[in-house]
Amino acid sequence: MHTESKSTKLNELQAMAICGNDISSSCLYVSALTILYAGQFAWISLLVVAGVLFLFQRIYGEVVGALPLNGGAYNALLNTTSKQMASVAACLTILSYMATAVISANEAMHYLHNLIPMLPLSIATIALLAIFMGLALYGIGESAIVAVVIFITHLAALSLLVIVGSFYLLTHGIEVFQANWQLPVASGGIMTALFLGFSAAMLGISGFESSANFVEEQAAGVFRKTLRNMWMVVSFFNPAITLLALCIIPLAQVGAHKESLLAFLGETAGGRWLGLIISVDAVLVLSGAVLTSFVGVTGLIERITLDRILPNFFLVRNKRGVNYRIVIGFFILCVSVLFATQGDLGALAGVYTFSFLAVMALFGLGNLLLKIKRAKLPRPVKAHPMAVLIAVVCVSAAFWGNALLNPSSLFVFFQYLVPSLGFIFLMLNRGRILRILLYSIDYLYRPVRHYVLQSSLYLRKMLHKINSQEFVFFTKGDDVAVLNTVLQYVQNNEKTGRLKIVTVMNPGQAFNEPLRHDLEVLDRAYPEVKIEYLELVGTFGPELIEEYSKKWDIPKNFMFIGSPGDRFPYRLSELGGVRLII
Template sequence: MIVKHLKNTKEKTKPKKLNELQATAICGNDISSSCLYVSALTIMYAGQFAWISLLIVALVLFLFRKIYGEVVGAIPLNGGAYNVLLNTSTKRLASLAATLTVLSYMATAVISSIEGMHYLHSIFESVDVTIATIIVLIAFTGLAILGIGESAFVAVIIFIIHLFTLSVLVFASIWFLANNGLETFNINWELPVKSGSILTALFLGFSAAMLGISGFESSANFVEEQEQGVFRKTLRNMWAIVSFFNPVLALLLVCIIPLAEVGAHKESLLSHLGQTTGGTWLAIMISVDAVLVLCGAVLTSFVGVSGLLSRMTLDRILPNYFLKQNKNGSNYRIIFSFLILCISVLFVTKGDIEALAGVYTFSFLTVMGLFGIGNLLLKFKRKKLPRPERARGISVVVAVLFIIAAFIGNVNLNTNSFFTFIDYLIPAFLFIAIMLNRTMLIQLLIDSLEYFYKPMRKFVVFSNRYLTKLNLQINSQEFVFFTKGDDVAILNKVMQYVQGNETTKKLRIVNIKKDGESNKALIKDLKVLDRAYPEIDIEFIELDGIFGPEIIDELSNKWNIPKNFMFIGSPGDRFSYRVSELGGVRLIM
């Protein structure tokens, strides 16, 4: 009964896994939001052939469905490209993929929030884009910290609204064409190709359109939070959405909007299409949807980066500090750190979309290419590992070649953005390199300290011995006070003088006693003073004779105490000698 109770308790505390709709919504908001900008971008390079370029992208994505399905099916752990390379190659190559993925998520979060706030600004002009962007980032940080269940609930609502809005736009555009004909399409189709040839136009359009599948890799970064069998369905769903809406919307734009107007409306081309086909209500509906779905893409970034960095922390690439979870199972330190990174990037780039787009484009394409390479390595190095499906080797090679072509095309289209990407990649990878080699660096630091410490240690030991000996020497010096049998008040002043002005541990108090004198009272007083000044050892000495230069010389030689370390009180008028005759004895009273 006890065992059963414990088992039930464990089952109750086990976090709930994401179903197909929830998982698709989280990563689908990112990939489906691409239609808001990728159609305009592709038309600007491929013109009337943009929809064909987008169909080629859909073909590439179809190839990657099986590539991702095979890899994650064989190794169903968070991390995406990092995960497969970690299990098939070196930790350094895997860390490079992870760094690129984080950069991609960072750029996605900032770009999506900025773009979303630009759409909001088009509705409410009083909205400050920068401040609103920060608010969005903070809001979705809070949502991500609440847990993936709450994040999924919001993501599903946004996802459904977005698909509904896109469907309304498609039906409105088809209705518009049914009533107005294809005159605009015929005009656009006859326009000369800007790039000189159809193949060049298709290549450049394809390169630009590859941004339309960013987010496809996100599902692999939180696969552990998904129910069994859901991952492959998310790939299928994302592919279907992108393969339908992106080419269809691009074709509808070519049919309805003159290509000359695309440049003027490139930031909100779908809103312009809605305004043309349905009126103001549809334009506003699309703008509101754009705000929501772009914010949903921000959420995708937070969920994806949390899964990736928690896996990297478990693999000891990042400090264990990031593994701390709240009661909802969220790695809140990772999420909060990602927020700080995003806000810092926002201020460093001053919200420059082009600079961020460079990081976004090349990071994403490199991650996709590395995932394909990881699939090939999995085939060669982990042949016996069971997997639910297999991608043919030739299809993987073709998919990777498509990615390389898109990368080269984007370098030609955005050379400055490529260098911006390098500027961000180098410091990010340097940090990861330090973490990977931290034991070596710590050992190097230890060796360096040892190297410099050894000669210093000798110097310190020698100096310590010398100074200790010198200090003992100074403190071992004895002093003498000649007393005539003074009372305790005078002797106390003597002690105060010695304590305040001399460095010594011993004072000899000497009395030259005459016949018949008794020092009982003096001895009692000195015992009191000895207790009052425990740091100074008081030694009382009685001598017979007459105080004068002879006895001072005798005691100085006998005790090896210089005469200037011998004290007397001020002599009276009846004193037989002048002070100068005493050989340097000091007057202290």
């Protein structure tokens, strides 16, 4: 999502607030959930989760530092694997955002319903989604202001809860915690309890992936700070509040108050006034998580649309520079899911759980592939390969643990995922599908030739429009093996029959005759791709890319380069969306 002025970037507090409302709202449900599975050891499970999140700081920092573009896991896999694999990550991320928006809005209205009993839940949920749709349509700058207010209020409420809870312990002692600690562990032993608690507690870091989906809207250096700040918030508040709950509330009472454990904790430790503050804060911060979903999904869908996975229909902007069709479409999707589930969102929680964990695992995989395939690409930080493997294994274990805890939710997850992947498959292969439709029309409708010819002409125009898009590869004089890899990538991933091979030469530099000869060989080897070789005099950089993007009318994200070395004077983000394919 872009504002009207592209020079305006989000500062640290604004960016942190947008993604922080999502991840910091986790304590409202993850404390009770972890206690139900890990009992008195819940706070230890949450500390382990904090350790895993610490590893993901560098994992995300390395990938996004090397490829500072919107898209998160999709962007990481797009530049290291194929468009098909990257599309799977995009699907999972969109599902995660959809489930987050619907569940957060519905849970916020449940908290408000406790304060205003006559509130109609379904209508209020739709109204809340509509409010944040309107805010998203107004622009990310205005959205950030609201997010900052919500975030600061939430941190103040949590801090107040910790302070009052700590004072309660000083005056009442820790007899409750001692009694809870002496209770027998559920069947399976301590290790099983810790594992199941860890699996449930991993939901407490949902939202960590959001910052990577709107990194282009953040000022320089802000992204890594958002990762650090999110880790600090989760590492302190989630274990601290859970430990306070175990010190103040008997384990037997947790299940009865699992929907609003923090409000009950506040009421027990400080009185009705604190419980009311926590309930109001829950409404606000869960609403902020809805805003995070709108901002994150807009940045992601814009990116995959630019890469021709979705139709250009979604790229139209309003006067404030917002992709309003993406925002409105996401709102419609959320409302349709709310009606389809008839307000019973228990099953949708499984979609949220498994899609989020899968996205985290795929991002770790993208980091490993970046190390292997893009080793020379400059990056501000590097995650140790063993740390990446440990993080991926931990997330995979959490996925398995949640599948053991909620096997029916895993089935629902696949019910949502398979149709989504099917739609993406259709979009990626729409060229082939159009050819099949052409053949079918010619075969089945010969008796009505007139109508067939009209339909055929229309489809051929669509196919021609797709295949006529020209692509560019800037080469430094690569050998025939490298250029052959480029042709294979274009054939496998892009629907085009035209490719410019361009080399940028210094003034007075001799023509590259061996390269001309290699291209003549490749031209015969790939008759379906029209190869045009050009030699330009100048200096390769953002200005040259901008000049020839306009001159040739070729978008920058349809221009490719090989991986630049350490001496390359520009960051990838300065090239305006030029993609790496080698």
